[in-house]
Amino acid sequence: MVAEESKGMLVRGLSILEYVAKAQPGTATVVAISEGTGLPKSTVYRLASTEREMGYLSYDETTKSHSLGPKLFELAASHSASRSLSQIAQPAMEGLSCKTGETVQLSILSGSTALFVGRVSSPHAVTIRGNIGQAAPLYATSTGKVLLANLPEASREKLIDSIEFTAWTQNTLTSKKDLEEELSSVLEQGFATANEEFDAGVVALGVPIADAAGSVAAAICISAPKYRTNMRALKKYLPDLKEAAQRIGLMLVGQN
Known part of the structure; x- marks a missing residue:
């Protein structure tokens, strides 16, 4: 009722x-x-x-x-921008998925979540969570960690303070201290991992995509089932992942 x-x-x-x-x-x-x-x-x-x-x-x-009101125009602008981004990123994402044989996903920051705006699914018959339009926690996904880590310090701290941690799996980060340490590593390394932290049995590797201003506009990741690969094997594709992110970033620069 x-x-x-x-x-x-x-x-x-x-x-x-x-x-x-x-x-x-x-x-x-x-x-x-x-x-x-x-x-x-x-x-x-x-x-x-x-x-x-x-x-x-x-x-x-x-x-x-x-x-x-202004909120509707903000939503319309955000939708238009995310569509443009996903269209720009599609060729690079398809190439990366073809090379790795795994699912490639594209996310942007949306409030306190990572919003999936692009996806190229693996040819293998395995379902990876994160369809276009779905949101995921920043602290439990590779793209979420990338987006959160690259925010200005004040914005990052404000978002971290607002998080209500949920243990999605036994590997999920569930404290502010652990998350902040993880984000420091993300900034130092230039990539983020999610080792069965949002979905049991799924590993992911994500990197940032910079826009014309040099700010992180989005994040791209490779996601795969752990029965077929592991984090060490997935990291072998890091150069390919970074190359795809760079290609997308250069096309974003060309749009401005």
Whole structure:
């Protein structure tokens, strides 16, 4: 019942956003939204207030009307950027997967998670978690550690302090101290590993991808089942992984 009620509220909230998106400037008042969506004015008022607080709607005191808020434009820009990145990275990822025979994944920082925005699956019939659009913990994945390690110190510390550690496997890092030591190694070595830390039986090796400004824009990794390989064997592909990351980075520079 609770799930159904939540779904209903979500649908109502989205219907308000859809109405506002299509409305002429200065016309999306509470009354107009109510008439246009069929929702009670009290419901529109309550949901629109929440959407304004979250940045999904803006409000003009003069016209008493709503418009789309900055948060929606941020999401749209992020989606566009991630699509562009994945398209740029696809050829290099395909080449790396073909050479290694393993799954290659591309991630960007999204809030406090690593968001998978690109993937080339291994030809072998083995499922590796991390499909496009899925998020993974920064502290338990190779790409997550790369993204976290390369943040400015203040941002990195703030994110680390916000982490609620979950032991996904017996190898998962579950303390701030252990994570900070791991991130220091990542910065020193230039790569990160995940040795059965998010998924039991899966190992991964990740490196950063730098953009035109020299900042880390994304991370790319090779993921493989441990029954077929191990971390020592996977590291033999580190030069190939770094080359793929460099190729992607150079193409990102060319876009600017």
